[in-house]
Amino acid sequence: MTRLTVYQNCNILPKVVDERIRALFRSNWQHTLTYWSVFFSFGLCIAFLGPTILDLRCQTRSTLQGITLVFFSQQFCLFVGSTVGGFFSKSLGRRNFPEAVLKGRSKESDKPNVFAFIPACVNLPMLAVAMATAGLAMGVIDTISNLQLVKIYQKDSTVFLQALHFFVGLGALVSPLIADPFLSETDCVLGNATINSSSTVRHLRNKLSGRHIHNVSNIHFHTEGQVLTNVSYAFWIMALINLPVPIAVFVLIYWERMLSCRCEHNPHLLEGSIHMYGLKEERSSEQQEVISPEHTDSRGYLKLLNCCPLSKLKELPLSFFGVHILGGLVLFFSDGIVGSYTGFVYTYAVSPPINMSHKTAGYLSSVFWTSITVGRLASIVLSYRVKPVLLLTINQVGVMVTLFVLLLCYTSSVFLFVGTGLLGLFISSVYPCMLALTEDILDYKGCATTVLVTCAGMGEMLLQLLVGSVIHSYGSYSFLLCGLVFGCMGFTLFFMLLVIDHIHRHYMAAAPRTISEADVARH
Incomplete structure (x- = not known):
């Protein structure tokens, strides 16, 4: 039985998905x-x-x-x-x-x-x-x-x-x-x-x-x-x-x-791995024979994670580095919120002024992860209809507003459950949408994903330790204050990313023809 036959017998993509995406899924x-x-x-x-x-x-x-x-x-x-x-x-x-x-x-x-x-x-x-x-x-x-x-x-x-x-x-x-x-x-x-x-x-x-x-x-x-x-x-x-x-x-x-x-x-497995920065247009077969993988290796285009040719570092715009840095920092704070919230929401709930029972407070982490799972399930459908930048904007604003209201209603045990669910829903799709957005900005070279995943892991590890130290020093009330600060910083960095995105796309719209002609002539 061929792999195509197996797929046809178990087509898991819903009918609402257009044939182009279904064909992509069928191939992979x-x-x-x-x-x-x-x-x-x-x-x-x-x-x-x-x-x-x-x-x-x-x-x-x-x-x-x-x-x-x-x-x-x-x-x-x-x-x-x-x-x-x-x-x-x-x-x-x-x-x-x-x-x-x-x-x-x-x-x-x-x-x-x-x-x-x-x-x-x-x-x-x-x-x-x-x-x-x-x-x-x-x-x-x-x-x-x-x-x-x-x-x-x-x-x-x-x-x-x-x-x-x-x-x-x-x-x-x-x-x-x-x-x-x-x-x-x-x-x-x-x-x-x-x-x-x-x-x-x-x-x-x-x-x-x-x-x-x-x-x-x-x-x-x-x-x-x-x-x-x-x-x-x-x-x-x-x-x-x-x-x-x-x-x-x-x-x-x-x-x-x-x-x-x-x-x-x-x-699909190879494209983007060795693309030179700015060389996005199609080349003729003669040009592709001239710029071979071996020749590219010898010229150093596969250095620095295959994304930043060492010989062209001075030609790269600052926006190229800005997208990596800002995208990574957004996920640094987003995953930091997830890690610190799951780590300390129970401690916050059982402490004054809420003083929730141990058994009831134990459900908060489950509510948070359930809402994250439900949010990601809903985002599978939403992301097919809505662009990642719009989803991210809604999510970032939602995270910030939810944390702010949680801080205002810090004595309400009922709203702590409601806010936990809302926070999980809003923050659920930040990670995958940010990966998709930054790779779209940078033409799917794959290096942004590496930077973003690393920054997300660093944020989850470091911010959790930071929040734990702050709670230990200043009390459980500082838990929500830390979350709001992280949420505001994440939103600010995301807004800066949108500005850098606008600048970078304008640069790329003007630069490719000049860069391409110069590189082909050089080779």
Whole structure:
């Protein structure tokens, strides 16, 4: 059965999508479905550590302060993996680019292996190494999946990026449901007479599920005694659930290697990888023979992530760098809001003046992720009808206004739930829309995606630490104030990006003919 026959028997695109996009999907459905499944696995993995952290503490017989270091090791390596993934996919030449992508995809096989290995981690260093390995693999996958969908669909990538990030939210929703039946209700190291209340353990688990690693130094657990925990079953189930994903990746690798001519005839995987800046118009066959990939390599056009030719740095407009910087900063604050909100909304809710019960406050994080998932699902349809710049404008204004109203109604527990849902809806599609917008501005070279994914990971990691320190120093009220400041800064940077976009498009409208003639003459 051919791949086209498989697609025709399972056409998942709705009829409202026009035939051009359906044809694009039909040509690339194997890659697209694989990336979507990879990101569902990504969501499962990223949300699984928080709920299980107390049981893992028992398993490794470590202190609470020690086990929270696992959060840092995973998050830091995820950031490193995002950066490495960009360099990994862009540092090779045109002839080796498909092989780089395939090697990056094969990183997906690390995750089921890691989940199966975690129950065997009997001490903290082994667990930290395992989670760091998973974080590194997830970071590489994050960059390459976004990068490849942008390259495949280009101007139509918004719809498919929205679907990609929808699967992250879906995985993050499903993950705690898998873990919950196997979590200990009380301290799982017997002999601990200090903390044995199920409500206390639930309260602490809710804090740590949001990766809240601050202000836990005053809580002490025993590390010696009989360990009673069933969390190993949860990790084995996760390993089994994740197992089909690397199988799908290896099937795709098998197809790529069996079709040796595919690399030459699939322009979606290759186009934009070695385009010279400003050379967007079509060339004749004679010109394309003159400007060969090998010749391009020798002239240094594949340097600096294949986007900024070293020999032409002085000719690049400042707007080129401005788009990268501003786009990255917008996602720095956007993902920073997501990370800090999920990390500290529970702590804010159970603190004065709201003083919400522990059980009720525990639902806030679920409400937030549910609204993000629903928002991304709705954005799949909206992005087909609405341009990314308009969606981003609505989202940025909505995030800022919601955080402002939350700050005004800081004593209302009801509006905290309503505002949490609205914030999730507005912020849900910022990430994929920003990727699509910046790549559209820069002619889909793929380098903007690498910069943006890296900045987003950095923002989620650093701003969460910053907010935690501010809350620890000034109280829980500063939580919403920090969010509003981040939202205003994100909106301001987005407005600046629109201005730079206008300047850059005017430059590109005037520059291509002159640059193209000069480059062709030089070659």
